[in-house]
Structure formats: C-alpha cells, structure tokens
Amino acid sequence: VEPLAFPSQRRLPFPTHTSRDSINSSPRRHNADEEVEAAPMGLLEVPPEDTNRCVRGCCRSDAIPLHLPAASFSLLSPIARGSESTVYEARLGGERAAAKKPVLSTSDDLDKFHYQLQLLCEMDHPGLAKLIAAHARPPNYLMFFEYFEPPNLADKIHVEEWSPSIQQVITIASYLAKTLQYLQILGIVHRDIKPANILLDKDLLPHLADFGLAMYQKDIKSVSAENWKSSGKPTGGFYKKNMVGTLIYMAPEILRKDLHTEKSDVYSFAISINELLTGVVPYTDLRAEAQAHTILEMTYTEQQLTSAVVSQGLRPALALPESGSPPSLLSLIQRSWDSDPERRPSFGDIIEELNVIQKHLVTYSCPLSSGSVNLSRNSKAEVHHYQEALNWFNQGELLTKKANKLDYAVNPWSSSFDQSSVSVYRPTLSWGSFATCGRRETMEDTHFMLTCLSEEKDVHSFGIFDGHRGSVFLKSTF
Numbered sequence: 001v002e003p004l005a006f007p008s009q010r011r012l013p014f015p016t017h018t019s020r021d022s023i024n025s026s027p028r029r030h031n032a033d034e035e036v037e038a039a040p041m042g043l044l045e046v047p048p049e050d051t052n053r054c055v056r057g058c059c060r061s062d063a064i065p066l067h068l069p070a071a072s073f074s075l076l077s078p079i080a081r082g083s084e085s086t087v088y089e090a091r092l093g094g095e096r097a098a099a100k101k102p103v104l105s106t107s108d109d110l111d112k113f114h115y116q117l118q119l120l121c122e123m124d125h126p127g128l129a130k131l132i133a134a135h136a137r138p139p140n141y142l143m144f145f146e147y148f149e150p151p152n153l154a155d156k157i158h159v160e161e162w163s164p165s166i167q168q169v170i171t172i173a174s175y176l177a178k179t180l181q182y183l184q185i186l187g188i189v190h191r192d193i194k195p196a197n198i199l200l201d202k203d204l205l206p207h208l209a210d211f212g213l214a215m216y217q218k219d220i221k222s223v224s225a226e227n228w229k230s231s232g233k234p235t236g237g238f239y240k241k242n243m244v245g246t247l248i249y250m251a252p253e254i255l256r257k258d259l260h261t262e263k264s265d266v267y268s269f270a271i272s273i274n275e276l277l278t279g280v281v282p283y284t285d286l287r288a289e290a291q292a293h294t295i296l297e298m299t300y301t302e303q304q305l306t307s308a309v310v311s312q313g314l315r316p317a318l319a320l321p322e323s324g325s326p327p328s329l330l331s332l333i334q335r336s337w338d339s340d341p342e343r344r345p346s347f348g349d350i351i352e353e354l355n356v357i358q359k360h361l362v363t364y365s366c367p368l369s370s371g372s373v374n375l376s377r378n379s380k381a382e383v384h385h386y387q388e389a390l391n392w393f394n395q396g397e398l399l400t401k402k403a404n405k406l407d408y409a410v411n412p413w414s415s416s417f418d419q420s421s422v423s424v425y426r427p428t429l430s431w432g433s434f435a436t437c438g439r440r441e442t443m444e445d446t447h448f449m450l451t452c453l454s455e456e457k458d459v460h461s462f463g464i465f466d467g468h469r470g471s472v473f474l475k476s477t478f
Contacts, residue, residue, distance in 0.1 A: 064133060119216075153200060251264040275316070315334075
C-alpha cells in the first residue's frame with residue numbers, strides 16, 4: 001500500500017477567492033490590493049506574486065504573505081496544544097491573530113506543512129477560519145489565522161452548557177453545510193469535522209478550522225489495517241503517520257478502511273449537528289466532555305465501538321421531537337449518517353432541505369396571558385413550534401375516551417360545536433422547556449399546563465416531566 005501523498009513540489013493553480021457577500025457564492029478572483037485591504041494585518045504588505053513563495057517554491061499566493069519579517073509578529077500565550085502543533089495567541093502587524101506552530105520532526109512533517117499551506121492558499125470563504133499570513137521558511141514555520149474569541153462550539157456546548165434555540169441550530173447547520181459545499185467544489189475533503197474544530201464569531205456563526213487532515217480527494221490513498229495505529233481509546237483518533245479522524249465522528253466506511261469522500265464529511269456533519277441538538281457527547285448521555293469521555297472509554301474499547309458502528313448500525317441517541325426539533329430535521333440527520341454513503345444526501349441537498357425547514361420554523365416566546373407560564377424576572381420560557389397538520393382538539397378527545405373507556409355524551413372538542421354553548425370545555429394547552437441547561441435525551445425539564453379546567457378560571461392542571469429544576473418552575477409559576 002502506498003503511503004499518503006503530500007507532494008512537496010507540486011504547484012497549485014493561483015488561489016481562488018469567494019465574495020464575502022454570500023456564504024455560498026461560487027469562486028472568483030480578487031486582486032492582491034483588494035485582499036490586503038480586507039485582511040487584518042496592519043502595515044504588512046504582500047510581496048509580488050512571483051516572489052511571494054515558500055522556501056521550496058511549491059506554495060505561492062497573490063493575497064497572503066508567505067515570508068514575514070521577524071519584527072512583524074510575536075507569539076504570546078498558548079491557546080491549545082496537540083501532538084502535531086501548538087496554537088498561540090499572537091500579534092501580527094499590530095493586530096491580534098492565532099498562530100499555528102507545527103511540530104516538524106521528520107521530512108514527512110515538513111511535506112505535510114507545505115501541503116496544508118497549499119490547501120489554505122487555495123481557499124477563501126467566510127465560513128472558514130481564514131489564513132491571513134504564513135512564515136514558510138526556516139527556522140520558524142508558522143501559519144497565522146483570524147483570531148476568534150473562545151469558546152469553540154464544543155466548549156460552548158459542554159463547558160458553558162449552551163442550549164441553542166432550534167433557529168440557532170438551523171442557522172449553524174446551514175452556514176456549515178454551505179462551507180463544506182464550497183470545499184466540495186474545490187475537491188477538498190476536511191476529514192475531521194467535529195464541534196471542537198468549529199469556531200464561533202460574536203454572532204455565533206460557525207467558522208470551520210483545523211485543516212491538518214484535509215486533502216484533495218484525488219490525493220487520498222487507500223489505507224490498510226497494517227498501517228493503522230490507534231490510541232486504543234474510543235475518544236482518540238486513528239493514525240497512519242498522521243491522524244485521519246476522531247473515532248466518535250468517523251463514518252463506517254472509514255472504520256472499514258475504505259476511502260474518505262465528501263459523504264464521509266456528511267456523516268461527521270450529522271453527528272455534530274445532533275450533538276448540538278442534544279447537548280451531550282456522542283454515545284453518552286453526559287454533557288460534561290471529560291466525564292463523558294471517561295464513561296465512554298469504560299463502556300467501549302475502540303474495537304467494540306468500531307464494530308458496533310460498522311456492523312450493528314450504532315449511532316448516537318437522536319434528539320427527541322419533544323425537544324422542539326422539527327421531524328424533518330431529525331430525518332435529515334438520520335439520512336446523513338446512513339451506513340451507505342451513496343444514500344446520504346450531498347451538501348447541496350442538505351442546504352436545500354435546511355432552507356425549507358427554516359421557512360416553516362416559528363420560534364417565539366410564550367406571552368404572559370391565559371394559557372402561558374409566568375416565570376421569574378430572570379427566566380424566559382421559549383417554545384419552539386413546528387407547524388404541522390395536527391388537530392389537538394380531536395387528539396385530546398380520543399385520548400380521553402381511550403383512557404376512561406367511556407363514550408361521553410358531550411360535544412367533541414372540535415370546531416363544529418355550538419359557539420353559544422357555555423357547557424362545552426375548550427382547553428388551552430401551553431407547553432415548553434423551562435430548563436436552560438440542556439437538551440439531553442431523557443433529562444429535559446418539560447412542562448405542560450391546561451388552564452381554566454371546565455371553564456373554572458381558578459382551576460388549572462399542570463405537569464412537569466423529569467425536571468431537575470421542577471421546584472424552580474413551581475416557585476416562578478405560583
């Protein structure tokens with residue numbers, strides 16, 4: 001089996017750029033002056049394209065400086081450390097930036113640095129963490145990116161315990177899908193899509209980062225079992241000289257040692273969006289990441305989890321409709337993590353479906369009136385309602401008759417009753433999620449309320465299901 005190829009001398013075409021007016025625009029060129037003006041690099045200038053090259057001459061750009069004066073940058077405190085690189089907060093041309101310093105122990109590491117730099121010089125899209133400069137000559141090999149304030153999406157979910165609205169989930173999913181469609185157009189496969197590699201801007205819009213594993217589809221080679229190394233833990237990654245994915249986000253075909261394709265990225269995208277909906281680490285019911293990984297490693301060996309995903313169709317617990325997730329969104333997630341890559345939708349299909357869901361999604365806050373929930377000054381009950389054809393009056397009548405096994409001689413709860421009749425009960429149902437701490441599969445703090453039972457203004461029925469904070473709900477309601 002041939003090793004993974006990182007061609008060190010192959011020249012790429014000139015970089016293509018996208019308009020920042022649209023996150024899904026097709027590639028177009030900018031001239032160097034236009035891009036320099038937009039990049040946050042202070043007084044740094046981009047040399048002429050014919051001289052703006054890495055030390056090998058294989059990487060070049062008309063928009064991104066590839067050789068920096070020593071006085072133009074400084075590395076500050078580390079942001080993140082990994083086995084292959086360290087990311088620092090940095091100053092570049094007087095501006096804040098994130099600097100990635102790779103660990104270059106072998107010639108293969110150096111080949112990989114230049115290959116990644118070629119990829120990054122080729123890309124320009126608002127949904128990416130943008131490369132703004134590089135130092136591609138010894139002794140300090142560095143890449144500089146736009147700086148995003150922490151947390152990333154994983155920390156937002158698991159450390160800050162963020163519970164996004166359905167509208168926010170759809171927005172993040174749409175932006176991310178459009179970014180991945182852009183990579184598909186360029187023939188690039190990311191190969192490590194997960195919340196930890198998704199950065200958030202001040203508007204909570206996603207920006208895909210970490211292209212250390214990304215490759216052109218045409219350069220991806222078959223990987224044999226003999227060449228795989230692993231950490232032995234289900235939360236770790238697989239290696240073949242370089243890591244080729246994080247296990248709990250990896251598609252079954254990758255675990256079977258098949259080729260990584262765009263549809264493999266679709267699978268990882270689905271796992272990540274479901275994680276955003278549920279708030280828990282995949283294959284666990286825990287929100288805290290460190291604790292969840294410990295439990296996961298105690299529950300499965302790497303081989304057991306791999307076998308379950310590949311042979312038994314194991315997937316993370318799907319978000320429940322009771323959480324407010326539109327059934328069409330849950331269906332999209334399930335189809336996107338199908339075992340057969342050919343049955344998964346493309347990113348173009350995903351974008352179209354998310355647009356339809358967005359049009360039908362209505363997010364609102366319960367008004368403080370009859371049928372609503374009175375909350376404390378610092379609390380807000382947000383109800384996510386997906387419009388579907390369902391007659392709650394008829395459903396209620398049928399369920400009541402079934403429960404009591406009686407045929408009532410009363411008028412049904414329907415639009416056909418006599419509006420002048422004062423004896424007919426017309427219920428108002430309010431429901432929603434009071435908790436602000438999660439969308440866990442079985443731990444949702446959900447309530448319902450039926451007001452004015454039998455037309456008595458002071459008689460109400462309410463229920464709280466599985467609530468950590470049920471007492472808080474009661475205090476704020478009564």
